[in-house]
Amino acid sequence: MDNIKTFDLYVGKILAFLYKEFPCKCELNYKSDFGEVNAKIMFATLIWLKDSGFIDFESTINDDFIYNAILSAKGLELLKQKPKSLENSISFGEWLVSSANSAKDEVIRKSAGEVLHYSLGFLAKLF
DSSP, rough: OOOOHHHHHHHHHHHHHHHHHHOOEEEEEEEHHHSOHHHHHHHHHHHHHHHHHHHOEEEEEETTTEEEEEEOOHHHHHHOOOOSGGGGOOOHHHHHHHHHHHOOOHHHHHHHHHHHHHHHHHHHHHH
C-alpha cells in the first residue's frame, strides 16, 4: 500500500475514533487502538491532522501514545456536515464511523478521501 492510501486509511480511523468519543478528550494508543499500523505514517498522519487544525492533543509519549486527543472545532464542524451525496443525508462523521465499523480498509480510505476533498471547499467558505 502506498503512503497516500495508508494516510487516507489512518485519517478515517482517527477521525471516526475521535468523532465517537466527542466531546470527551481521550488517549490514543494507536498500536493497540488501530491494530497493526505503520508507526511512522500513523504518527505523521496524527501530526498532519493537528497541524491542519482537524484535531488537537496535548502531548505524545514515545510516538505511539497521544494524550488528551479531541476533534477541534473545525474538525467537528466538518464532520457534522451532511452533504447531499451521502445516502439519507448522514453526516461525514456518521459515515466515517460506519465505514470504520465495517473494518474494510478500502471503504475507510474512500470515506476519508471524500471528507478531505470536501474539506477544501468547506474551509474555503469559512475564510
